[in-house]
Amino acid sequence: DTGVSQNPRHKITKRGQNVTFRCDPISEHNRLYWYRQTLGQGPEFLTYFQNEAQLEKSRLLSDRFSAERPKGSFSTLEIQRTEQGDSAMYLCASSEGAGETYEQYFGPGTRLTVT
Amino acid sequence: DAKTTQPPSMDCAEGRAANLPCNHSTISGNEYVYWYRQIHSQGPQYIIHGLKNNETNEMASLIITEDRKSSTLILPHATLRDTAVYYCIAPSSNTGKLIFGQGTTLQVKP
Numbered sequence: 001d002t003g004v005s006q007n008p009r010h011k012i013t014k015r016g017q018n019v020t021f022r023c024d025p026i027s028e029h030n031r032l033y034w035y036r037q038t039l040g041q042g043p044e045f046l047t048y049f050q051n052e053a054q055l056e057k058s059r060l061l062s063d064r065f066s067a068e069r070p071k072g073s074f075s076t077l078e079i080q081r082t083e084q085g086d087s088a089m090y091l092c093a094s095s096e097g098a099g100e101t102y103e104q105y106f107g108p109g110t111r112l113t114v115t
Numbered sequence: 116d117a118k119t120t121q122p123p124s125m126d127c128a129e130g131r132a133a134n135l136p137c138n139h140s141t142i143s144g145n146e147y148v149y150w151y152r153q154i155h156s157q158g159p160q161y162i163i164h165g166l167k168n169n170e171t172n173e174m175a176s177l178i179i180t181e182d183r184k185s186s187t188l189i190l191p192h193a194t195l196r197d198t199a200v201y202y203c204i205a206p207s208s209n210t211g212k213l214i215f216g217q218g219t220t221l222q223v224k225p
Contacts, residue, residue, distance in 0.1 A: 004158075033212060042202060042215030043159065056210055091158050095211060102211030103149065106158030 002026060004107035006092050012113045013082055020078045021110045025094030032075050033104060034067055035091040036060065043091055049075060082114045117142040117205035121219045127197075129225050133190040137203030140184040148179060149206060149213070150188045152199040159202065159215075162188065193223045 005024045013019050025032050030051050035043035046065070048056045051072035061067075064082075069075040079086055089111050093104040120138040127133040139148060149164040163170055163177045165186070170177045176189040190197055202218040 031211060035213075035215075042200075042218055043213070045212045045214065048210050048212055056212065093158075093213075102206070103161045103164060104151075104159075104211065104213065105161060109158050 004092055004094055004105055006090075006107040006110050008110060009108060010111045010113075012115065015084060015114055016081055018078065018080045019082060019112065020076055021090055021092075021112075023075045023077070023092030023094075023107060025074070025092070026105055027073075029094035029096055029105075030072065031095045031102060031104075032069055033093045033095075034075070034077055035093065037089040037091060037109070038087075046077075079112075082112075084114045087112055087114045117146055119203045119205060119216055121201070121203055121216065123217060124220045124222070126222050126224055127190075127193045129195060129223055130192055133188075133193040133197065133221055133223070135188040135190075135201050135203075135219050135221065136185065137187070138185045139203070139205050142183055142205050144183075146205045146207075148177070148183075148186050149204045150175070150177065151202045151204065151213070151215075152197075153202070153218075154196075154199045162201075193221075195223050195225065197221065198223045 007022045032049040034046040037043040047067050049069040064080045067077045089109045091109045093106040095102040095104045117139050147164050150162040151159040153159045165177045179186045200218040
């Protein structure tokens with residue numbers, strides 16, 4: 001399967017702990033996006049990379065959140081000092097980023113539960 | 116990003132065509148209309164996109180009005196597996212980031 005993969009699929013952590021999620025996009029896709037989805041809501045944009053450059057961050061991405069894409073391939077999203085409000089599904093998507101259209105292909109998500 | 120408006124829910128009988136409407140009256144001339152769907156507990160799935168002309172692929176057809184202020188996604192023969200939340204989005208052409216609304220929950224019934 002050459003789709004977008006995310007690890008872990010589920011993470012349970014205690015409030016105050018740090019967590020890190022990984023996203024492996026479709027190879028040769030140079031655009032990578034992170035979204036967050038809470039129960040009953042549509043996904044919300046968090047941040048976007050073009051190759052290794054982080055070009056946009058949502059105001060939702062507080063100082064406790066950091067994302068990297070060091071070699072323009074996989075990406076990590078770290079949450080420091082987790083809070084119960086961080087409980088959500090974290091989704092990663094990638095797209096080719098060439099031409100005028102950018103259909104995005106999503107991974108299965110990482111479900112975070114903060115207790 | 117242009118604002119889109121969709122009905123919150125729709126029902127469709129299995130085997131029938133499902134027609135999902137979307138209003139995007141503020142769409143600009145170079146903004147595409149994209150459709151995604153999300154089946155329960157899965158990541159969103161790209162369906163189709165278009166600019167001016169009607170489009171068809173193996174999953175669905177997209178009909179865009181001539182003034183581009185609205186569009187309709189058509190699933191020609193809905194199955195129970197098509198039960199999902201369907202999102203109509205007109206993303207920024209600069210970054211491609213998607214702004215999801217509430218979407219339309221389509222329930223396909225036997």
